Amino acid sequence: AQKVTQAQTEISVVEKEDVTLDCVYETRDTTYYLFWYKQPPSGELVFLIRRNSFDEQNEISGRYSWNFQKSTSSFNFTITASQVVDSAVYFCALSADTGGFKTIFGAGTRLFVKA
Amino acid sequence: EAQVTQNPRYLITVTGKKLTVTCSQNMNHEYMSWYRQDPGLGLRQIYYSMNVEVTDKGDVPEGYKVSRKEKRNFPLILESPSPNQTSLYFCASGRTGDHEQFFGPGTRLTVL
Numbered sequence: 001a002q003k004v005t006q007a008q009t010e011i012s013v014v015e016k017e018d019v020t021l022d023c024v025y026e027t028r029d030t031t032y033y034l035f036w037y038k039q040p041p042s043g044e045l046v047f048l049i050r051r052n053s054f055d056e057q058n059e060i061s062g063r064y065s066w067n068f069q070k071s072t073s074s075f076n077f078t079i080t081a082s083q084v085v086d087s088a089v090y091f092c093a094l095s096a097d098t099g100g101f102k103t104i105f106g107a108g109t110r111l112f113v114k115a
Numbered sequence: 116e117a118q119v120t121q122n123p124r125y126l127i128t129v130t131g132k133k134l135t136v137t138c139s140q141n142m143n144h145e146y147m148s149w150y151r152q153d154p155g156l157g158l159r160q161i162y163y164s165m166n167v168e169v170t171d172k173g174d175v176p177e178g179y180k181v182s183r184k185e186k187r188n189f190p191l192i193l194e195s196p197s198p199n200q201t202s203l204y205f206c207a208s209g210r211t212g213d214h215e216q217f218f219g220p221g222t223r224l225t226v227l
Contacts, residue, residue: 009155033214045205045218091157095214101146101165102173103216105157 002027004094006106013082014114021077021109023092029053032096034068034075039089039108048090051075082113117142119219121206127225128196136191136222138206146209147189148173148216149181151202158205164189165211196226 003026013019025034036048049059051068059066063080079086089110095103119140128134140147148163150173160173164183178200180192189208193200203223207216 004157006157035215037218043203043221043223045221047215047217050213050215093158101148101163101209101211101214102160103148103214104174105150105159107155107157 002029002094002096002102002104004092004104004106006090006092006109008109009107010110010112012112012114015084016081018078018080019082019111019113021079021090021092021111023075023077023106025073025075025092025094027094027096029096032094035091035093035095035103036066036075036077037091037093039091041088045091048077079111082111084113084115087111087113117217119206119208119217121204121219121222123222124220125223127227129227130197131195134193134196134224136193136204136206136224138189138191138219139187140189140206140208140217141187142208142217143186144208144217145186145211146216147183148207149179149189149191150205150207151175151200152205152221153202161191161204196224198226200224201226 005024032053034051038046065078067076089108091108092106145166149161150158159175162181164170206219209216
């Protein structure tokens with residue numbers, strides 16, 4: 001069975017601090033995809049990144065970076081120099097080729113960035 | 116503009132009164148899906164469809180029905196809503212090859 005665990009329910013930081021959101025996944029599939037989504041207070045889901053299981057390269061996009069490690073089944077997300085606008089709920093998700101197109105989401109991490 | 120639309124965005128109803136939440140996408144995507152979001156549980160998949168006339172159960176299908184008669188539409192039907200179906204619902208669509216999903220704006224449903 002597939003599973004995504006985001007152990008951090010809520011994180012509170014002060015602006016300009018760096019923060020890492022953890023994501024641990026479980027799957028028996030060899031081909032799978034990992035995602036991060038942002039849900040700001042307005043409620044919509046904003047796609048941040050997709051990573052497939054064959055690409056372990058870390059990725060950086062501005063202040064955002066992602067660390068994918070198959071050895072520890074983790075796909076962690078770091079925000080550098082956090083800003084108030086980063087306050088949101090962040091979801092990690094997993095989708096695999098087998099079992100159709102089922103996507104499993106983690107419970108989410110609520111990030112508060114205080115000015 | 117490429118988008119997934121849902122209607123209504125907000126709905127308050129009473130137990131047992133049948134309702135339909137519509138979902139439409141204009142990106143010619145084969146794949147469409149419905150999720151519900153509840154506090155502490157993240158998003159859970161209700162039903163998904165790989166193409167027209169093909170639907171499959173997700174993790175929480177009880178109490179819901181779907182249909183996929185046209186590629187662009189994927190309505191969610193609650194035949195007899197109950198208070199435990201009070202939730203935030205998202206529709207999504209995507210290409211089956213790359214697993215990326217585009218989400219609608221969400222429908223907040225309250226069942227009294």
